[in-house]
Amino acid sequence: MFEEIGTTAEGDLQINVGPQHPATHGVLHLVLTLNGETIKKVEPHLGYIHRSIEKMCESLTYRQFSYVTSRMDYLSSHINNNACALIVEKGLQVDVPERAKVIRVIIDELTRIASHELWWGAMAMDLGAFTPFFHAFRERETINEIMEETCGARLTMNYIVPGGLMMDIHPNFQKKVKSFIQLFRSKFDEYNELVTGNIIFQNRMKGVGVLSPEDAISYGCTGPAARGSGVKCDIRKLYPYEIYDKVQFDEVLETGCDSFARYMVRLKEMLESIKIIEQLIDNIPEGEFQAKTKAVLKLPKGEFYQRVETARGELGVYIVSEGGTTPYRIKYRSPGFSNLSALDHMARGSKLGDLIAMMGTLDLVIPDIDR
Amino acid sequence: MFITNYIKNVFGAVKSLAVGMKRTGYYFTHHKEIITEQYPDNRDTLVLADRFKGEVVMPHNENNEHRCTGCTACELACPNGTIKVVTKFDITPEGKKKKAVDKLVYHLELCTMCNLCVVACPSDAIKMAPTFEHSVFDRSQLTKVLNQPGSKIMDGVE
Numbered sequence: 001m002f003e004e005i006g007t008t009a010e011g012d013l014q015i016n017v018g019p020q021h022p023a024t025h026g027v028l029h030l031v032l033t034l035n036g037e038t039i040k041k042v043e044p045h046l047g048y049i050h051r052s053i054e055k056m057c058e059s060l061t062y063r064q065f066s067y068v069t070s071r072m073d074y075l076s077s078h079i080n081n082n083a084c085a086l087i088v089e090k091g092l093q094v095d096v097p098e099r100a101k102v103i104r105v106i107i108d109e110l111t112r113i114a115s116h117e118l119w120w121g122a123m124a125m126d127l128g129a130f131t132p133f134f135h136a137f138r139e140r141e142t143i144n145e146i147m148e149e150t151c152g153a154r155l156t157m158n159y160i161v162p163g164g165l166m167m168d169i170h171p172n173f174q175k176k177v178k179s180f181i182q183l184f185r186s187k188f189d190e191y192n193e194l195v196t197g198n199i200i201f202q203n204r205m206k207g208v209g210v211l212s213p214e215d216a217i218s219y220g221c222t223g224p225a226a227r228g229s230g231v232k233c234d235i236r237k238l239y240p241y242e243i244y245d246k247v248q249f250d251e252v253l254e255t256g257c258d259s260f261a262r263y264m265v266r267l268k269e270m271l272e273s274i275k276i277i278e279q280l281i282d283n284i285p286e287g288e289f290q291a292k293t294k295a296v297l298k299l300p301k302g303e304f305y306q307r308v309e310t311a312r313g314e315l316g317v318y319i320v321s322e323g324g325t326t327p328y329r330i331k332y333r334s335p336g337f338s339n340l341s342a343l344d345h346m347a348r349g350s351k352l353g354d355l356i357a358m359m360g361t362l363d364l365v366i367p368d369i370d371r
Numbered sequence: 372m373f374i375t376n377y378i379k380n381v382f383g384a385v386k387s388l389a390v391g392m393k394r395t396g397y398y399f400t401h402h403k404e405i406i407t408e409q410y411p412d413n414r415d416t417l418v419l420a421d422r423f424k425g426e427v428v429m430p431h432n433e434n435n436e437h438r439c440t441g442c443t444a445c446e447l448a449c450p451n452g453t454i455k456v457v458t459k460f461d462i463t464p465e466g467k468k469k470k471a472v473d474k475l476v477y478h479l480e481l482c483t484m485c486n487l488c489v490v491a492c493p494s495d496a497i498k499m500a501p502t503f504e505h506s507v508f509d510r511s512q513l514t515k516v517l518n519q520p521g522s523k524i525m526d527g528v529e
Contacts, residue, residue, distance in 0.1 A: 064450035067485040131395055138406055145420075152422040152499060158485040166486055170422065193394045199384035 008033060012040055017355070028340075028366050030355075037351050042344040050370045057330040062088050062162060062297040065327070070156040072334065073368035075115040076310040078107050081160040083317045086241055087306035088162035089291075091299035091321065097288045100164035101242045106177065106280050107151075107159065108242075109273040113184070114143040115311035116266045123263075123360035124195050127204055132195050139187055142180045146173065162297060164290030177281050181274055191267065205260035209346040209358035212257055219345065220338035223313025224269065225362055228262030230255040235309035247276050262361040298325055312336055312363055336368040423501035424484040427454070427477055429517040430498060436525040437518055439496035441472035448491035453481045472518060479505060480513040494528050 007013060017030040027048040033041040053072060057065040066084035070077035082104055089096055121136030144154045150170045151157035159166050195201050211221070216229040226233045234251040236244040252268040254261035299321040307316045313335025320329040339362050347355050410417070419425075431437050441458045459473035475497075489498055497517065507513060 060450050063448070064487065067450060067483065067487070141406065148423060149420040150422070152420070152424040152486065153484060156483070158487075161490075166490065167422070170420075190394055193390050195391075197387045198391050199387045202387075 028364065028369070032352070032355070034352065037353075039347045039350055039352060039355060042347045042355070044340055044343065046370055048370065049367050051367075053371045054330050054332060058327055061325050062299060062327070065330070066161065067156075067158040069332070070158060071367060072332065072371055073310055073312060073315070073336065073365050074155055075118060075365055076111050076312065077156055078104075078111040078160055079308055079310040080315060081158065082108055082242070083306055083308040083315050085160050085162045086308065087304050087317050087319055088297060088299065090306060091302075091304050091319070092162075092293070092297060094163055094291050094293060096164055096291050098243075098285045099287045100289050100291075102280050102284050103165060103169055103289070104160055105242050105244065105247070106277055106284075107147075109276050110143050110146065110177070110180075112273050112311045113270050114140050116270050117143075119266060119311075119360075119363045120191065120195070123363075124201075126356050126360045127201065129195065129198075129201070132191070135187070135190060135194065139180075139184055142176075142183060146176050146180065149173070149176070161290075163293040164288070168289045169284075174281055174284070177277060181278060181281075184270075184274060188271070196263075196267065202260065204354070204357050205258065205263060205361070206256075207258050208350065208354045209259045209262075209361065210257050211342055211346050215342065215345055219342040221313070221342050222335050222338065223309070223311070223363075224252075224262055224265040225313065225339045225342070227252060227265045228254050228259075228361070229257045233314065235307050235314055239307060241306075241308060243280075247279050249273075249276050259357050259361040266363070296325055298323065299327070307333075310335060312365065312368065313339060332371060334368045334371060336363075336365050340364055340369055419501040419503070421501060422499070423503070424486055424499040425502040426479055426484075426500055426505065427482065427488060427497050427517065428500040429475065429496055431519055431522055432525065435519060435522045437496060437522050438494045438525050438528045439472045439475060439518060440494055440524065440528060441470055442493065444491045444493060445475075445488035445497060448487045450485065450487065451481045451483060453478050453483075454488055471524060475517040477515045477517050478513065479515060480510055496528075 013034045015032050015034060017032055018028050029045040029048065031043040031045060032039055033043075051071070053068050056068055060068065066081050066088075069080040069084055072080055117136040117140040121133035121140075124132035124136075147157060148154050150173050151159035151166070211219075211225070211229050213229045213231050216226040216231050221229075221231070222233050230253055232238070232251060232253065235241075236249075237251050249272045252265050252272060254265050256264070299319065301321055301323040304319045304321065305316060307314050309315075314333070315335060316331075316333030318329075318331040318333070319327045322328045343358060343362065346358050350358075408417075429437050429439060441456055443456045443458070446454045446456045455476040455478075456472060457474040457476065458470055460468045461471040463469050484499070486499060505513070
C-alpha cells in the first residue's frame with residue numbers, strides 16, 4: 001500500500017495525512033484518495049503508538065494491571081481505572097464502601113469535564129482558532145490542581161484501585177471543587193460567545209460529517225459520537241455502575257447527526273457532569289475509603305466483563321481468569337477504535353478541509369485506538 | 372424575502388464575530404486574569420501539593436535510622452521492577468540471625484509513580500517526595516540507593 005502512494009489507476013491522488021500532522025492529537029496516519037479536493041476514501045494506518053497493553057496486563061497482578069490503563073485513554077484515566085477496579089471487585093464480590101463510590105463518581109465526572117475541555121480547545125485549534133485553547137486550559141488547570149492535591153499527579157493518577165481508593169480525599173477537596181463549579185458556570189458562556197455562535201465555525205460544522213443513527217449503530221460508535229446522531233448509548237443510564245442510578249442527570253441527545261450536533265452534545269455533557277458533582281459534593285458519606293481485601297487478589301475461574309462510559313464512549317474490559325494471581329487474557333474494547341472506523345463512511349464525498357472538522361468532533365485519542 | 376434573509380444573515384454573522392472579539396478584547400485589557408505560571412523564574416516560590424508523586428524516598432531520622440525491615444513487599448508490589456531489595460543478615464545482641472535491608476536500590480528511570488509500593492509497605496518506610504526536576508547528565512545517576520550509608524533500622528520496627 002505504501003508503494004502505491006502517488007496516483008491510483010483511475011488517476012486519483014493519494015496523499016498522507018500524518019503521522020506528524022499538526023491537526024492530529026497523536027500519531028494517526030491517514031491515507032486519503034482524492035479526486036481533486038473531494039475525498040473518495042480514507043484509510044487509517046494504526047500502530048504507531050502500540051504498546052501491547054493487553055499482553056502486558058497478562059503478566060501483572062490484579063493490583064498492578066489497572067495503572068497501565070491510565071496510559072490508554074490518558075484523558076479519562078480515572079474512568080479507565082474505575083473499569084478495572086469494578087471488574088476485579090465484581091470477580092471477588094467485594095462491597096466497596098459508600099464513601100469510595102461517591103468520591104469515584106465525583107472524580108470520574110471531573111475527569112470527563114477536563115477531557116471535554118481539552119477536546120474543545122484542541123478542536124477549535126484544529127479549525128484555526130487559537131484563543132479557545134487557552135480559555136479551555138485555564139479551567140482545565142483548576143481541575144488538574146484538584147487532582148494534583150488529592151491524587152498526587154496531574155495526568156496518570158492511579159487513584160481508583162481495586163477495593164476502593166488509593167488514599168482519602170484531601171481536606172481541601174470539597175472546598176476546591178465547589179469553587180471550580182462556580183468558576184466553570186461563570187466562564188461557560190464565554191465558550192458559546194467565542195466558538196459556538198461564531199458564524200465561521202458554524203458554517204464549517206453544520207452539515208459536515210453526517211452519520212445517520214443506523215450507521216452509528218452498525219459501526220459500533222458510542223459516546224458523544226453516537227449521541228450526536230440521536231442514539232441512546234449512555235452506559236451510565238443503560239447499565240448504571242457505582243451510584244449513577246441514584247443521581248439525577250439527563251442523557252444529552254442531539255438529532256442533527258452532523259459535526260455540530262456532536263459538538264453540542266459534548267458542551268452540554270459538561271453541564272450535566274457539573275450537575276452530578278453538585279448533587280454529590282456536599283453529601284460525601286463518612287466512613288472507610290477502602291474495603292478490606294486480601295494481600296494477594298485471586299479472581300475465581302471464569303469470564304468477567306465490565307463496561308463504563310468514558311469521555312469518548314463505551315470502554316469494555318473483558319477478563320478470562322484461570323484462578324491465578326494474573327489474568328489469563330485481557331481484552332479492552334476501546335471507544336476510539338470503533339469511532340474511528342466510521343470516519344471513512346463520514347468523509348466520503350466531502351472536501352479535504354472538512355476532514356479535520358470530522359476528526360475533531362470524533363475526539364480521537366490515538367493511544368486509546370492503538371493500545 | 373430573499374433580500375431580507377440575506378441582510379439578516381450578514382448582520383447576524385457580523386454580530387457573532389463582534390461578540391467573540393469583545394470577549395478577546397476583554398482579556399486583552401484585563402491582565403489580572405492571566406494565570407500563566409512563569410516556571411523557571413518562580414522556582415523559589417513554587418509550592419507543589421504535599422501528595423505530589425515525584426520520586427520514592429526513604430525518610431531517615433536524626434540518628435540515621437530508617438524504618439525498612441527488608442521484607443521485599445515493595446519489590447513484589449512494583450509493576451515495573453523499579454525496586455530491588457538486597458538483604459543481609461544482622462546478628463542481634465542475643466546472637467540470633469535477623470534479616471535486614473542491605474541496599475534498597477531504586478531505579479527512577481523505570482518508575483511510573485503509581486504509589487503501589489508506598490501502599491504495600493507494612494512499616495511506612497518509604498514515601499513519595501514532591502520533587503520533579505529529575506534531569507541528569509547520565510542515566511546511571513538515576514539509579515539510587517535509598518537507605519543512607521551506615522544507616523540502621525529504628526528501634527521497635529518489626
